[in-house]
Amino acid sequence: MKQVYLDYNATTPLDSRVFEAMRPYFMETFGNPSSPHRYGRLAKQALEDSRRVVARTIGAEPEEIVFTSGGTESDNLALRGVAYRKGSNRKGHMIVSSIEHHAVIKTCNILEKDGFSVTYLPVDGQGQVDPDDVKKSIRHDTILISVMFANNETGVLEPVGEIGNIARESGILFHCDAVQAVGKMPVDVEALRTDLLSISSHKIYGPKGIGSLFIRSGVELSPVITGGHHEMGWRAGTENIAAIVGFAHALKIAVEDMDVYQKTIFNLRHKLESCVLDRIDQVKIYSADVCRLPHTSCMGFASVEAESVLLHLDLKGIAASSGSACTTGEPEPSHVLRAMGIPSTLAQGSIRISLGRENTEDDIHYTVDVLEQVIDQLRKISSQWSNPSQKAV
Numbered sequence: 506m507k508q509v510y511l512d513y514n515a516t517t518p519l520d521s522r523v524f525e526a527m528r529p530y531f532m533e534t535f536g537n538p539s540s541p542h543r544y545g546r547l548a549k550q551a552l553e554d555s556r557r558v559v560a561r562t563i564g565a566e567p568e569e570i571v572f573t574s575g576g577t578e579s580d581n582l583a584l585r586g587v588a589y590r591k592g593s594n595r596k597g598h599m600i601v602s603s604i605e606h607h608a609v610i611k612t613c614n615i616l617e618k619d620g621f622s623v624t625y626l627p628v629d630g631q632g633q634v635d636p637d638d639v640k641k642s643i644r645h646d647t648i649l650i651s652v653m654f655a656n657n658e659t660g661v662l663e664p665v666g667e668i669g670n671i672a673r674e675s676g677i678l679f680h681c682d683a684v685q686a687v688g689k690m691p692v693d694v695e696a697l698r699t700d701l702l703s704i705s706s707h708k709i710y711g712p713k714g715i716g717s718l719f720i721r722s723g724v725e726l727s728p729v730i731t732g733g734h735h736e737m738g739w740r741a742g743t744e745n746i747a748a749i750v751g752f753a754h755a756l757k758i759a760v761e762d763m764d765v766y767q768k769t770i771f772n773l774r775h776k777l778e779s780c781v782l783d784r785i786d787q788v789k790i791y792s793a794d795v796c797r798l799p800h801t802s803c804m805g806f807a808s809v810e811a812e813s814v815l816l817h818l819d820l821k822g823i824a825a826s827s828g829s830a831c832t833t834g835e836p837e838p839s840h841v842l843r844a845m846g847i848p849s850t851l852a853q854g855s856i857r858i859s860l861g862r863e864n865t866e867d868d869i870h871y872t873v874d875v876l877e878q879v880i881d882q883l884r885k886i887s888s889q890w891s892n893p894s895q896k897a898v
C-alpha cells in the first residue's frame with residue numbers, strides 16, 4: 506500500500522546528510538567538551554562551530570546561543586528563567602497569546618499557581634494576535650511578552666515584528682517561540698527585536714532531543730537545570746555533541762534550500778487545498794486569508810470526527826494529525842481552534858496536514874482521493890450530516 510507522511514509539523518525524518526555529519530561524534534570524536542585534553546578540545550571545537558552556525562542563521566552572536574533538549578525546554582527556560590531571575594518579585598505579570606504551544610501555556614498555568622499573573626491574549630478568526638491588545642495588556646509589573654512566530658496547527662504567522670517593537674519600547678522582555686518557523690522562513694532576532702527565541706532541531710530534518718534558546722546578551726535569566734558550568738552557566742549538563750552537530754547541519758541545509766523548498770511546498774499545498782475545496786462539500790481551510798507557513802494546512806470538515814478521519818486515513822497509509830502531537834489523546838477540541846472561535850462541531854472535524862520535502866504531486870492526488878471517500882463514508886453515517894441545519898460552515 507502507498508504510504509504518505511503528512512505530519513511534518515509533528516516531526517521530520519533525519520536527513521541522511523545530517524546523519525553522516527553526526528556519525529563521527531558517536532564513536533571517534535566522543536570527548537567531553539569540558540575536558541582539557543585533545544578529546545575534549547575536538548568536541549569543544551565541534552560544539553563552538555555548531556553554535557556559530559545556529560547564531561548566524563538567526564542573526565545572533567555565538568555566545569547568545571544556548572543548546573537545550575529542544576523546543577519545550579527552550580520555552581521553559583525562557584519563561585521560568587525570566588520569572589525566577591535574580592531580583593524579580595514573585596508576582597510579576599506575563600502576556601502570552603492564547604494559541605501558544607503547550608510548552609508555553611502549561612508553563613504559564615504553573616507559574617500562575619506560584620503567584621504570577623498571566624494575560625492570555627485573544628486571537629481573531631484567522632488566529633492572529635492584535636498588537637493593540639498587547640499594548641493594552643501591558644501593566645507596570647509586566648516582565649515578559651511571549652508570542653509565537655508561527656502556529657503549529659494552522660501555520661498562521663503572528664505579527665511578531667510589531668509585538669517586538671512594542672515590547673522594546675516598553676522596556677519589557679520579548680520571547681518568541683520560533684520552533685515551527687526557523688529553517689522554513691527567514692528569522693532574524695534583530696528584525697524581531699526579540700530577547701529570547703526558541704528553536705527545535707527535529708522540525709527541520711535534524712535529530713530529536715536537541716534545540717536552542719537565543720538569549721540576548723545582557724538579559725539575565727535563572728537557569729532551570731542546575732549543575733556544572735556548561736552552556737555559559739545557562740544550562741547544566743554535558744552537551745550532546747552528535748545531536749548538536751546534527752542540529753547545526755540540518756539548519757544550514759534548511760537555510761540553503763529555503764527558496765526552492767518554499768516554492769515547491771507552496772505549490773503542493775495550493776494543489777491540495779484547491780482539490781479539497783473542489784471535491785468535498787462543507788470544508789473550511791483555516792487562516793487561509795492571512796500569511797501562513799507554506800507547508801501547513803488545517804481544515805475542518807463539518808459533521809465528522811477528526812479521530813475517525815485520521816483512523817481511516819491511516820488505514821490507507823496516510824499519516825496526518827488533528828493538531829499538535831503533544832495534545833494527542835486529549836478529548837477536547839484544540840485550544841487553538843477554540844481561541845479562533847471555530848464552532849466545536851467544526852473544530853471536532855478538523856485535521857492538520859503538514860507537508861515536507863519528500864511529498865510529491867502523486868501524494869497529493871492520492872490523499873485527496875482517499876479524503877473524499879472517507880469524508881463521504883463518515884458523513885453517510887453521521888446524524889449531524891443528515892440534518893441540513895447543521896451543514897453550514
Ligand code: PLP
Pocket residue numbers: 514515574575576577578580606608653655656657682684685705706707714715716829830831
Ligand atoms: N513549540 C512549538 C510551536 C512546537 O510546535 C513544538 C513541537 O511541536 C514545541 C514548541 C516543542 O518542541 P520539542 O518537540 O522540540 O520539545
